[in-house]
Amino acid sequence: MDFPSKLIENAVGELARLPGIGKKTALRLALHLLKADTDITASLAEALAKMRFEITYCRTCHSISDAEECSICANQLRDHAQVCVVADVRDVIAIENTGQYRGVYHVLGGVISPIEGVGPTDLHIDSLVERAAAEGSEVREIILAISPTMEGDTTAFYLSRRLRDLPNVHISTIARGIPMGGELEYADEITLGRSIVDRQRQVS
């Protein structure tokens, strides 16, 4: 693409490095910013730089945080006996939005993936084991909430091996089954099979 201005060419080039944004979308965004008030661009640029340079990670759960300890770990009203293990900060946000979980989290920072060169030592697994095994640890249950992909299942399997010898700590995984609003006939066999094996007694 030929641009009439070096400034816009640079901005489009930088925007197009973001995932899922191609040159045409980047140009549309850049022209939108040009048409809008200068404040919009100023506050966008400032928010991005501030986020990148000032954000820290919680020393306990490795989630993103504004302070040394994140707002969830620091909250004494949450149940510190339950630790939900997730791959990513995005999963923390998704689970928080359900409003169904009152425990704390542990963010691995990814999943084990030999193809992408991610091994167990690249993830926050040791710190999870230490956290659960530490003397006086409050942890009573570790909930594995990892996406059921090939890499996710490998990670969950590895974690359950590492954690199984801990005394007084139960390991659980999130329920698999037919999603709400899902149609039985379109569900894959494995999910449907699991939903029958793991059936729940009706509470009347």
Next chain:
Amino acid sequence: MDFPSKLIENAVGELARLPGIGKKTALRLALHLLKADTDITASLAEALAKMRFEITYCRTCHSISDAEECSICANQLRDHAQVCVVADVRDVIAIENTGQYRGVYHVLGGVISPIEGVGPTDLHIDSLVERAAAEGSEVREIILAISPTMEGDTTAFYLSRRLRDLPNVHISTIARGIPMGGELEYADEITLGRSIVDRQRQVS
């Protein structure tokens, strides 16, 4: 959405103000920036701010420019007798990318749209008329390259009324017809009709 950090909440909020970017995409972009090198975010923020605050508009054609006169208007190798009138800078870039046009441009800055409250005086129409009517003007042909929507057609009609009394200036519009690779049977009747009426003599 609940965020574990005010910094990320701000960044997501700012990103989600861009057109076509919702909260989920904004979060994905923010987390991508967090995972990548700090340089990436720094250069993105700088490129956006630099673009917004340093860009100017060409005094002749109103296209975006790094200087008082854009690189196309300043180029003496281009044909200054041909002026292509477009709604938007995006159209300039699209036409430049064809490599088929050696004239100069005039960017209106939009199209006449009573619904959105855009009238002829909000666009760079007077300056186009002045440019073509000025004493010693080189302009010999004005090519209307405006999208054939309702608003675009209104704008083109208005322009041709304003420009028709200029001596020695021809008005033309870009050709309408079947797009390259388009199938006749799927073309709408108006386009197909125009392509027959405006048929071209085969050059053998």
